Amino acid sequence: MLPEPMLTSPTLRTWLPPGWAGEPKWDGFRALLSLDGKVVQLSSRHGTDMTAAFPEITGGAAAQLADATLLDGELVIRDPGQLASESLHHRVRHRGADAVRAARQMPTHFVAFDVLRTTGTVTTGWSYQRRRAALESLFTARRLRAPFTLCPSATDPDQVAQWLTRRQNGIEGVVYKRLTDPYRPGVRGWLEHKPYETTQAVVGAVTGTLAAPRTLLLGRPGSDGHLHCVGRTVTLSMAVGALLGPLLAPVGTQHQWTGEACATGRGSGEITELVLVEPELVVEVAVDTARDASGRWRHPARFHRVRAELRPMHVPEFGEPDY
Template sequence: MLPEPMLAAPTPEPVLPPGWAAEVKWDGFRALLSLDAGRLVLRSRQGADLAPAFPEIRAAAAHLPDATALDGELVVWEAGRLAFERLQERARRRGAGAARLAQAQPAHFVAFDLLRLAGTSTMGWPYTRRREALEHLFAEYRLTAPWSLCPSTTDPATVREWLTWTQAGVEGVLFKKLDSPYQPLARGAWLKYKVRETRDAIVGAVTGSPASPHTLLLGRYDTAGNLRHIGRSTVLPRDAGRAVAQLLSPAAGDHPWTGWTFSAGWGTRETLHVTLVRPELVVEVGVDVARDSAGRWRHPARWHRSRPDLSSSDVPNFEAFD
């Protein structure tokens, strides 16, 4: 039986505390894996069975020692960066479709913790001992793709370097207390820092109404002069909503998004009821590094402030991965 995964509490600062190690935080699917008597279990954080969707991981499990369990992340690389949307597409496939995608879009299992080794539970061991055993497992069994060992460091300079890898899809870093055991569902001995950047965008529509906006639909012009939808804001604080309402004007005449529909969330089919506004107001928002294949912000953008001092021409052009 696989345990529930250990969890991480958010931390606002990317500072490696003394007595802790850091690991790269990948833009992928958290997955727990066990091999018992040749049978692979590959389970998502929510408990979904992922093994049928990733036959290359199932085939490669033959290289692991029996009665072994790992915690890690499933990732797919595309054009030099992590492609979460390809991973999501793969998770829905079974049978021949899953086999085809395993060839065209192969996944990797990035292991970052060892829960059981050849029948011996390692969850009570401190992180340092589990990590040493995990590194020994990779060396002894000469594990190669689709297996990958997550980097770990106690060097603050290395952490700072990792935080520059956002163009490759690295979301941030995880900090893990060196003397901590693996505690299912526990938080506190692991911390997560996600890289966030501020970006300017143009408000093209709102949920709610222009007089009382709830969230903002954001865009940027591309080099051809088309207003590209790039994301949606989080719910506006009450004061911010009132201030933004004073700066919005209902759309008059033709609008670049006339006739468009917008999803209520990335990866969902539910549509939003929106009101188009004149694409004139510039706002500053905070975003993480997660993008879809079109370069849109996959997670809601956090409200920072309106920028009435800027015009839409001051906003950088849309680029797939800016």
């Protein structure tokens, strides 16, 4: 049984505090990787066994790591110029020959950012600074190569600020880690900052009821004249739902999304109890910088306000950047 990973708490802080280190926050799957008695185990943040789904990672661990090693890191799939996090959802379902085939088509990398055990020595009680030095020494001594990548770490505020401005290469934000802190499994002892942008979209459907919507399904017009689903909101408060209800009109004879599934966001699956509305209301929302391969927002947006002065033609075109 592998330990729980140390976790993060969100922060609005955009600068690196003194006495802390910053690391990029990757757009991938958090994972713990263990080699113990020549047995490799790859576990998700929630303890799900992913060993059989990623043979290139487990094979790399067996070939390159020393026995009794435990790493914390992120699984990522690289596309030209960015990371393809949605491909990980397909990869994690494969087993056996299908997993081997998927590994050739969509190879995964393990970005290591912490070491919890090295050649049998448990390091969770060590400071971050000491664990980081041990991790760098492990990469040097073992001459680790693909599928392993050493996560960058910096105490230079300018370097950390640069990571916050990278929008298209799989960096979702930054994680701040106190140099003197031990690794505390299951504790939210690190801080995570994701940059958000405010932008506009058209309400095309809701979940819940028209009078009291629970979430908004948002769209943007494309160059083809079609309203493309771009994302959804987090669950609305009752007060916001009551505000929006009177502004939403039931759909008339036809809607562009009739018969379509508009499931967006990581793990959202198919959205049920979808109520289509006339795509007339423009709202302003806050979104982070993560996008899937089609240009949809990967994470739910936060409702900000109604933009009654705008028409659907005024919102950014589908596929255009929000910054």
